[in-house]
Amino acid sequence: MRQPIRAVATAAVAILIFSACSSGATPSPSGGGASPSGVSTPVSAPASAPASTSAFDPQSITGTVVLSGWQSTGAEGDALNATLDSFKTAYPNITLDYQPIATDYPTAMAAKFSSGEPPDLFYVDSSVAPDWIDQGVLQELDTTAAARGFDTSQFYPGYLDAFKGPDGKTYGYPKDGNTLGMAYNTDMLTAAGIQPPTNWTELAAAAAKLTTGNQKAFCLSHTLDRALAFIYQNGGSLFSDDKKTNTVDSPETAEAIKTYLGFFQNGQAARPADLGDDWCGKALGEKKVAMIFEGGWLDPFMTSSFPDTKYAWAEMPMGKEKATLGFTVSYSIGADSANKDPAWVLLTYLTGPDGMKKWTEGGIANPSRKDVAPAAGKEVLVQSADFAKPWSFIPGFSKVSDAFNNAMTTQIEAKSDDPAPVVSATSSAIDTALGQ
Amino acid sequence: MAAVTVGTSSGRSAGRGIRGERRAEMLTGLAFVFIPLLLYVFLYFGAMVYAAYISLWRWGLRGPRAFLGVHNYEQVFGDPIFWKAVTNTLYYVAVWVPLTMALGLFLAVIVNQGLRGQTFFRAAFYFPTLASSAAITVVWIFLLQPDGLFNSARAVAGLNPIFQALGYTDNFNWLGSSRTAMNAIILLNAWTTSGTVMLFYLTFLQQISRDIYEAAAIDGAGAWQTFRRITFPLLRPAHFFVATLLVIGGFKLFDQAIIAGGRGGEPSNSLTTIVLFIYRSAITDSEFGYAAAVGVVLFAIIFTLTLAQRRIFGEAPSW
Numbered sequence: 001m002r003q004p005i006r007a008v009a010t011a012a013v014a015i016l017i018f019s020a021c022s023s024g025a026t027p028s029p030s031g032g033g034a035s036p037s038g039v040s041t042p043v044s045a046p047a048s049a050p051a052s053t054s055a056f057d058p059q060s061i062t063g064t065v066v067l068s069g070w071q072s073t074g075a076e077g078d079a080l081n082a083t084l085d086s087f088k089t090a091y092p093n094i095t096l097d098y099q100p101i102a103t104d105y106p107t108a109m110a111a112k113f114s115s116g117e118p119p120d121l122f123y124v125d126s127s128v129a130p131d132w133i134d135q136g137v138l139q140e141l142d143t144t145a146a147a148r149g150f151d152t153s154q155f156y157p158g159y160l161d162a163f164k165g166p167d168g169k170t171y172g173y174p175k176d177g178n179t180l181g182m183a184y185n186t187d188m189l190t191a192a193g194i195q196p197p198t199n200w201t202e203l204a205a206a207a208a209k210l211t212t213g214n215q216k217a218f219c220l221s222h223t224l225d226r227a228l229a230f231i232y233q234n235g236g237s238l239f240s241d242d243k244k245t246n247t248v249d250s251p252e253t254a255e256a257i258k259t260y261l262g263f264f265q266n267g268q269a270a271r272p273a274d275l276g277d278d279w280c281g282k283a284l285g286e287k288k289v290a291m292i293f294e295g296g297w298l299d300p301f302m303t304s305s306f307p308d309t310k311y312a313w314a315e316m317p318m319g320k321e322k323a324t325l326g327f328t329v330s331y332s333i334g335a336d337s338a339n340k341d342p343a344w345v346l347l348t349y350l351t352g353p354d355g356m357k358k359w360t361e362g363g364i365a366n367p368s369r370k371d372v373a374p375a376a377g378k379e380v381l382v383q384s385a386d387f388a389k390p391w392s393f394i395p396g397f398s399k400v401s402d403a404f405n406n407a408m409t410t411q412i413e414a415k416s417d418d419p420a421p422v423v424s425a426t427s428s429a430i431d432t433a434l435g436q
Numbered sequence: 437m438a439a440v441t442v443g444t445s446s447g448r449s450a451g452r453g454i455r456g457e458r459r460a461e462m463l464t465g466l467a468f469v470f471i472p473l474l475l476y477v478f479l480y481f482g483a484m485v486y487a488a489y490i491s492l493w494r495w496g497l498r499g500p501r502a503f504l505g506v507h508n509y510e511q512v513f514g515d516p517i518f519w520k521a522v523t524n525t526l527y528y529v530a531v532w533v534p535l536t537m538a539l540g541l542f543l544a545v546i547v548n549q550g551l552r553g554q555t556f557f558r559a560a561f562y563f564p565t566l567a568s569s570a571a572i573t574v575v576w577i578f579l580l581q582p583d584g585l586f587n588s589a590r591a592v593a594g595l596n597p598i599f600q601a602l603g604y605t606d607n608f609n610w611l612g613s614s615r616t617a618m619n620a621i622i623l624l625n626a627w628t629t630s631g632t633v634m635l636f637y638l639t640f641l642q643q644i645s646r647d648i649y650e651a652a653a654i655d656g657a658g659a660w661q662t663f664r665r666i667t668f669p670l671l672r673p674a675h676f677f678v679a680t681l682l683v684i685g686g687f688k689l690f691d692q693a694i695i696a697g698g699r700g701g702e703p704s705n706s707l708t709t710i711v712l713f714i715y716r717s718a719i720t721d722s723e724f725g726y727a728a729a730v731g732v733v734l735f736a737i738i739f740t741l742t743l744a745q746r747r748i749f750g751e752a753p754s755w
Contacts, residue, residue, distance in 0.1 A: 104719075110719055110722065113497040114497055114499070116498070131721065131722050132497070136496070137497050273582070273609050273611075273612035274607075276582040276583035276584070276607070395721075398699075398700075399517075402700050402705070405702070405704075406705050409614060409704040413613060413615075
């Protein structure tokens with residue numbers, strides 16, 4: 001009895017040792033042979049990119065394309081599925097495999113990039129675009145666009161520029177776009193007898209009139225993705241135009257931050273968390289505040305959660321100049337994608353005039369192209385793209401925005417309007433990020 | 437192992453030496469543990485070694501980009517956010533571990549009194565441990581909202597003057613203020629973990645002989661004296677066991693922090709823990725080499741502290 005067991009066990013050991021040896025080679029790091037890849041690795045242009053523009057016929061492309069992104073709401077999923085259906089009708093030779101990602105998107109994508117098997121076409125948020133471009137995981141598109149005659153001039157520059165790398169090349173086309181506008185409670189402004197403020201002077205006057213009892217004039221986020229609009233309006237900035245120089249330490253930036261902090265200091269503004277809300281949209285819906293600065297994502301939320309709160313959109317009040325922030329998401333092709341040609345066809349359909357019209361006509365998203373008309377009621381937010389600056393900077397920018405946000409929290413909690421600590425914290429974070 | 441060897445060798449025929457016999461036995465034993473061992477070596481030990489290797493590189497989404505040597509470590513030690521994460525984590529461990537141990541011991545001693553409904557209380561105290569940390573953190577966030585149950589309850593209870601004297605407004609945002617956010621998480625985790633700690637202590641409590649308590653009672657010892665002089669010292673192995681587990685767990689604080697404070701550990705990095713910092717470096721910044729370096733540093737911290745704990749509580753007890 002014992003003997004056979006031992007024989008089997010010994011054989012098992014032998015087999016396992018062998019398989020362990022062979023599999024042992026696989027997980028071991030690429031070691032000395034690992035040439036640092038990433039940006040230095042040249043991304044090959046699509047293999048079949050023809051030399052002449054006229055030769056390209058998207059209908060001739062066959063194959064499968066895996067599309068990934070996230071879905072915020074069911075309505076968004078419906079609109080996308082309708083758009084994808086029209087693509088399938090227009091391009092029957094291409095098999096579309098839509099794989100939405102339900103978990104944390106950057107985490108899931110990091111795993112896919114690391115394994116070298118990204119989806120062929122996928123969403124890239126403007127805020128992570130510089131990091132992903134720097135990591136070399138996105139396919140450069142300009143070469144193909146030139147060869148195949150895809151016109152990018154109709155995209156609002158405030159959106160398209162978010163996906164340009166330090167080499168000046170484009171790594172994604174905006175699938176839609178949003179700007180910050182001012183959403184205001186029409187009843188409250190009427191009760192106070194005022195029109196929506198159009199500049200900073202009127203804004204300060206309106207703030208004073210609209211702060212009564214428990215009602216605050218604004219819900220303001222302390223974060224850079226809101227406050228930066230005011231910094232731009234005052235002529236301030238974070239970087240030089242080539243994003244190589246730190247320009248945050250300027251009187252214009254400091255003055256804008258001081259004004260912003262002042263609204264908290266004098267009790268006219270509160271952070272959403274201080275109002276018991278997770279974001280300012282909810283505070284507007286609950287009629288705790290008269291004005292907020294948000295984007296088109298507010299509309300579906302208000303319709304579903306607060307249909308009784310009357311509100312309207314106005315352009316951001318202008319400071320020394322008109323400015324707002326542009327938030328956008330691109331469709332980009334994976335550098336390691338094996339199906340770049342069908343991915344290109346899908347990309348240019350979705351970001352082209354027909355696909356984008358289909359995608360945005362229900363009002364679920366705002367077009368990022370000038371030749372696609374906005375849905376009714378979306379005019380203010382769409383047209384603000386003319387003076388929007390992209391929410392997209394340099395690799396490692398999240399540390400800059402963390403530094404700004406944390407310094408703002410400290411100042412707001414201390415009820416101070418001194419911009420100096422915010423400027424210096426942001427400035428040193430920018431220096432660190434630029435130095436990398 | 438030894439018993440098995442003796443048993444088998446006794447019945448063997450002569451001709452093969454005891455040595456060969458032992459070897460064969462060892463091979464059989466190894467064969468049985470081989471698969472778990474292999475998994476351990478590759479998934480745990482292998483991953484650790486690989487992380488140490490990665491930490492020497494600038495390592496991005498598509499693998500190694502440049503060899504840096506110890507540069508990542510220099511960066512880590514020069515990064516103020518890293519030190520903020522270390523301070524936060526040390527503070528968390530320093531407050532949470534004793535608090536949870538005290539609470540767990542308190543519950544265990546009470547439940548061990550042989551009260552009626554002991555099973556019910558044991559289950560009730562253990563219950564929060566069963567809830568998923570994500571769900572219970574969200575519940576906690578709701579409770580601590582400015583217009584949440586906690587603020588309403590203290591208003592109803594008439595406690596607001598006391599809170600005002602301490603500098604907390606009536607609709608204070610407990611998780612949104614850098615002064616209180618970490619303490620709120622400490623309370624949450626002390627509550628949810630104390631059930632487990634109670635169970636550990638209960639096991640050890642029930643091993644203490646009744647005779648000792650009887651002798652103490654005959655000598656006229658009061659309840660506090662009995663606890664102070666008998667129960668507490670005799671639980672020394674339990675203290676070591678629980679403290680080690682909690683310290684290691686405390687250094688790995690992550691889920692409650694990211695749910696309440698987001699990736700940024702808001703407000704003002706007050707909820708940025710070492711593990712959240714690792715996550716942020718890897719996932720948000722795509723700097724896997726840097727993240728691995730922080731991981732190695734965290735390993736060194738936990739390893740050192742566990743050794744120190746063994747010193748404090750003596751050798752690992754043989755339970």
